[in-house]
Amino acid sequence: MEKYRKALKENKLKATPKRIAIIKFFLKNKKYASAFDVYCHLRANFKKIGFPTVYRNLDNLTKIGILTKFELDEKNLFYYGICAADKGVHHHHIICERCHKISDFELCNFESLKGEIEKETGFLINHHNLFLKGICKLCQESMGGER
Numbered sequence: 001m002e003k004y005r006k007a008l009k010e011n012k013l014k015a016t017p018k019r020i021a022i023i024k025f026f027l028k029n030k031k032y033a034s035a036f037d038v039y040c041h042l043r044a045n046f047k048k049i050g051f052p053t054v055y056r057n058l059d060n061l062t063k064i065g066i067l068t069k070f071e072l073d074e075k076n077l078f079y080y081g082i083c084a085a086d087k088g089v090h091h092h093h094i095i096c097e098r099c100h101k102i103s104d105f106e107l108c109n110f111e112s113l114k115g116e117i118e119k120e121t122g123f124l125i126n127h128h129n130l131f132l133k134g135i136c137k138l139c140q141e142s143m144g145g146e147r
Ligand SMILES: [Zn+2]
Pocket: 068, 082, 083, 084, 085, 091, 092, 093, 104
């Protein structure tokens, strides 16, 4: 929690009770969630909270790297997950399609492919994004090892 408070401060965003509640929600359940899921959760403690407020706070937290936002193609909806990696560390995200857990990983060999892709496309690449989906270890175990 401390590092997220620090990130808020560094980015001149106040650690409002709502922002803290959003971060705690994600830290606690370690799963990704839609803006509506977060809204439903916050309504228990912030009776008068509006959906646009939740949405705005989620996007603010995403902009400063506390949350990561992604689209699940089959539903055309955006989801958010907590970003556990340290600030500025190159990394990507992986989600479990069964339990919706989200994890960060730093392994990336894109640099070794980059030259080849640049040669093939004629582009100079300055950004890449990798987003993986799969089945987490716990889910594999609960499925009795079948894959
Ligand atoms: Zn991350």
